[in-house]
Amino acid sequence: MRLPPFQFLEPTNVEEALSMMNARKETLKIMAGGTDLLNRMRFRLIEPAFVMNIGKLRDVDGIDIGENETVIGTNTKLKDIARSPLINNKFRAIAEAAFEAASPAVTNMATIGGNILQDTRCLYYNQSGMVLNGLERCHKRGGTICLAVKGGKRCFSVCQSDMAPALIAFDAKCVLQKKGSTRTVALTELFTGNGVTPFAIGADELLTKIIIPQPKNGVGSAYRKLRLRGSVDYPLASAAAFVSVTKDGEVNACRVVLGSAGASPRVIDGRSCETHLESIAQKAYDSAEGIDNLQMPGAYRRKMAGVLAKRAIKAAMDRLKEGM
Amino acid sequence: MSEMKKTAITLNVNNETHDIIAYPNKTLLEALRDDLRLTGTKESCGEGVCGSCTVLLDGAPVRSCLTLAVAVQGKKITTIEGLRVGEKLHPVQEAFVNHHAIQCGFCSPGMILTAYALLKENPTPTETEIRRAISGNICRCTGYAKIVEAIKSLAEEGK
């Protein structure tokens, strides 16, 4: 299927990119790796007048590990995150999420920024025009009905990003720049929870960096994912766990972030995980939306949210004990 | 709908420079097959899943169906046609032939380029590493056993 027509822009620095965005607002779409954007364009889900390639931007690529925080440029490829020894060492769940995303050749192209900002998905939306022409317009296509949930008053499309839950587990922030101003927000604030407009980012705003604070004392983390084929597929349910201990070895934070459980990642906070494993699993189950709008039944995906939460916490605790 | 203008696109494919005039919405896959007539690169799913359109971009396997031709100017593109050494097949191609790792051949260009890139980076991969490397290349008829055997034979030889 051919791509729809557009005009191509290719800024070479951030300032130039911000000016182009400021002048064109909603008519422009950013292309990083293009692995999410081009597929949606091919299906005519979006037909931007301008496509701006940010692949040539300097200063927004690479991993910079500092004492108090680690900064990952938006254009950093998932492949580089998955194989970075330092990310594997310090932020294991983030490395695992990158390793498990898509397939190796896709992660050679896919960027971390594009992964976070990939649009939400639904079996009744991510289809070609041929299929969609035969369906009533749903909320996400400007209609007033939901095809996945009969009588659904809102959109139930799903955030299937692997990176977002893992980054949120580490309390990551992101830097958004537009012409003349910059803001830094918690990654959780980037998500609206609304499937039609899932991101709280202006059309003239460029995500430039992701900042991960350096956790104090001991930390263990892990990412677990359910997918149809282990080699190429999107997550159908996932859980990132973060466990930290005080100097005396007492658990002082135990966080689980669910992916593919709704239009935004879902955060579940606990204090002591080992004693409350079952209760966190129950909370994960309660929090996950089990809708029949992805490749496996919603009820099963919801149960797996609880199972994956437990598996991720267990793996994180084991790593903590091993002193990772 | 926007007004789209054709532009001159310069591509470095298999160490040769090609100039084409095309709309910016042309994928690298379309440019290779339709403009340069390099039909070794195949289109199957057209949405990044199957790996049959794999080419190497500066040595790394990528999906040419999800790549804009206009965006890869200045990069080194390698297609299956660029692998042979003179009139002879490349050792990776030969290994696929010798191990019966090809049936219909549709996945083979992508599979061979992926194997080639793996062996360049890691001349002695383990079976797990081989399976991981080709995990995004889907074969619907040979099955993976023969393909893994072919790549393994080269790993053992350190080729």
Ligand SMILES: Cc1cc2nc3c(=O)[nH]c(=O)nc-3n(C[C@H](O)[C@H](O)[C@H](O)COP(=O)(O)OP(=O)(O)OC[C@H]3O[C@@H](n4cnc5c(N)ncnc54)[C@H](O)[C@@H]3O)c2cc1C
């Ligand atoms: C076969 C296949 C399998 C996949 N499997 C997975 C999977 O398992 N897990 C997963 O998480 N994803 C998966 N994906 C989705 C996608 O490939 C990844 O999410 C990828 O990381 C997207 O990154 P990109 O750079 O290609 O994004 P692009 O397609 O370039 O961009 C995605 C979106 O983000 C916007 N954007 C990108 N960068 C910025 C920026 N700096 N500022 C503002 N907006 C920006 C774009 O405008 C676009 O709307 C898969 C895709 C394919 C094709």
Ligand code: FES
């Ligand atoms: S045709 Fe490109 S991945 Fe299938």
Ligand code: FES
């Ligand atoms: S040889 Fe036919 S698909 Fe692999």
